[in-house]
Amino acid sequence: MPHAAEFPVRSRRQFLEAGAAIGLGASLLSHASWAADSSPVKGGTLVANVLPEPAGLVAGINISQPAVVISASIFDGLVRYDKDFKPQPQLAESWSESKDGKTITFKLRRGVKWHDGHPFTSADVQYSLLEVVKKVHPRGSSTFGRVTAVETPDEHTVVLRLDGPSVVLWSALFGTETQIVPKHLYAGTNVMANPWNTKPVGTGAFVFKEWVRGSHVVLERNPNYWDSGKPLLDRVVFKFIPDAGARAAALESGELHYAVTNPVPESDVERLRRNPALVVDTKGWEAPAPMFFIDFNMQRPQFQDVRIRRAFAHALDRKALADNIWYGLAKPAEGPVPSYQKQFFKPGLPQYAFDPAQAEKLFDEAGLKRGADGVRLRINHMVSPYGPVYQRAAEYTRQALGKVGVELTLVNFDLPTWIRKMYTDYDFDTAQGWYSAYPDPQIGVERRYWSQNIRKGSVSSNAARYSSTEMDRIIQGIHDEADVNKRRELIGQMQQLAQVDVPSINLLELNFYAIYSKRLQGLREGPLRFYSTLADAWLAPPAA
Known part of the structure; x- marks a missing residue:
């Protein structure tokens, strides 16, 4: 073949x-099996969780992580x-x-x-x-x-x-x-x-049955699936459980079999890792390669001066974010490409060490002086709607910037509204978010920096509306260059300019995790483990 x-x-x-x-x-x-000698069992209902509730279920159109997880089986x-x-x-x-x-x-x-x-x-x-x-x-x-x-x-x-x-x-x-x-x-x-x-309406292993807003999505076995004998499960129910404590309790009780993308607070991970009925899985995210960052709305006058953007970067302690907010399930990012992607990552990029005094100096040099009340700038900050850790990160950001005279008002929305505000209305001053870098920077990284990706209504694109003739030249070269080494050099140049211009502050390489019952077998191995179909998945009988 x-x-x-x-x-x-x-x-x-x-x-x-x-x-x-x-x-x-x-x-x-x-991965260790629940029962190594078990044969696949047909039938049953897998109860899964995604968070937050997506805006749509066709991942190629309504781009979001929960849509991807559901869509992969359709x-x-x-x-x-x-x-x-x-x-x-x-x-x-x-x-x-x-x-x-x-x-x-x-x-x-x-x-x-x-x-x-x-x-x-x-x-x-x-x-x-x-x-x-x-x-x-x-x-x-x-x-x-x-x-x-x-x-x-x-x-x-x-x-x-x-x-x-x-x-x-x-x-x-x-x-x-x-x-x-x-x-x-x-x-x-x-x-x-x-x-x-x-x-x-898809071609996949499961057929869409219903979407009860605020509650769940049900998929049922496709009886006419081309891959004979699959899927093994009768149905999958994706529940929307907004409370982190309720999600953890449902996993521990066995009510919930499968929860992806950091379903419980980072502080609970070690406790659940010790539960003999559960798997805490940090593998399978190598291809999505999640990164955490803060975008500036480059159309706002206050962010036209690069010194102001660099001052923001100096005011934030990336190591504190990784250690204290993410409980060590992250590491400081050195640029827009994760460091473990050795083929593309460029070492020695410009860095903005945690230095509040340097931040104050840059603000003053840019003419952004403190007022009588000690405040030099008042802006809003859009909080990512993907869970409590992002709320804690936003609170940290508010406090850290407050110390250098920037007053941040945190703005929270559900996912559909957040998407509209970010990518259609561009109605924000600064915004936090995470994105998938993916295994080639042309797929995941460059969209944040290419002016052609300023496309109103296109989700997970260039929300900062950063436009640079030099960056566009480099990115076009990445597209056109067939020589592996020359293309790698251009990818390095893209990373260099991204760190110099700072339209976004690259903060963390995230170590995502999924938690699921050891009864759940047949998840597809590989770097897209949790973005793959559940066609092979099955539930082993409960342990005696």
């Missing part, structure tokens, strides 16, 4: 280097990735690439149907890539930037035409990143406002 093993040497080497950059290895991904991608981040067949059975890297041909799986019974064809892929991924997805215009045409010679063949070889594309073909949606339900509509975004 002509898939990963038959890539041209150039593309395969570059792709495997990208996998190595995120530190993958089988030794990091092993939609399949062209490929999935194994534990070494090598592509494996999913909706595409095989693929090949021309020697010059300008043509990629996918042979699609036959007999696949959308959940409403319509056949899945190459027209769905063509529409999704050109009208959804490239136009709507905040990373799509970059990831698929070299794709000039998508051809459909027959219902089961898709041909991508590129203006040059693309290294990054091979890292972004999984189902929640490059999501394939049904053309017959989306063509001719406003993709962002399409009602099927909240009642999705």
Whole structure:
């Protein structure tokens, strides 16, 4: 079968280097079984948790972590990735690439149907890539930037035409990143406002059943799934449990089987790690590579002066954030690319050490003097709605900046409102957030710095509205450069300029964790463990 093993040497080497950059290895991904001699059990209901409640359930359109977790079991991608981040067949059975890297041909799986019974064809892929991924997805215009045409010679063949070889594309073909949606339900509509975004129709192992707002989403077994014998579970119920204590209690009682993305406070992790019925899993986040940062609204007059932005950076103690707010489940970031991505991380970048006196000096030099009341600036600060740790981080930020004369008003919203305020209205002064850097900076990192990603309504894009001719030149070079070493140099230049210009303060590399019952088996191994389908998952009988 002509898939990963038959890539041209150039593309395969570059792709495997990208996998190595995120530190993958089988030794990091092993997990103790609940019962090593147990055989998979069919049937049953998996009770899961995501937080916060998403704005939509189609992750390729309503980009957010909870949407990704749910969407992964509703939609399949062209490929999935194994534990070494090598592509494996999913909706595409095989693929090949021309020697010059300008043509990629996918042979699609036959007999696949959308959940409403319509056949899945190459027209769905063509529409999704050109009208959804490239136009709507905040990373799509970059990831698929070299794709000039998508051809459909027959219902089961898709041909991508590129203006040059693309290294990054091979890292972004999984189902929640490059999501394939049904053309017959989306063509001719406003993709962002399409009602099927909240009642999705996919090709995956589970079918959407209901969404009770404020309570839960139910997915049921797809009886016509192309992968015979799967899924094993009858249904998955994703509950929205806003109270952290209630989530912890539900995990300990066994009422909740599966909770991803830091479901309990960091202070509770060690206690739950000692619970013999639970797994606290910090692996499986290597590909998402979560990073915590603070954005400036670069359209606000007070943030036009780089000295002010650098002063903010000097006022914040990243180590205190990592040790005290995140209880050691984070480390100070040195730039926008996580340090464990050795292939791309650039050491020796400009740093802004915790130095309140230097912050005061920079504020004064920029003409931002303290008033009679000791305040030099009053602004608002949007708090990330992803859990209590972000509220604590915001409180720390308010206190730290208060000591250097900046009065911060914290603003809290639910996720849909936060998304609108950040990415449609741009109605904030400063805002905290986390994003997925992903295994190649062209997928996850550059969106924060590329002016072409200032796209109103596009979630997780350039909310700061940072625009730099020099940065745009560097990023375009990253897109165009096929030579691995020259491209790596440009990625280093991007990191350097990001740290010099400081449109965002890169604060922490986050160590995410999931907590689940040891009864839960069959989670897919690999760097996208918790962004993968639950098609293989099953529940072992309770221990006697």
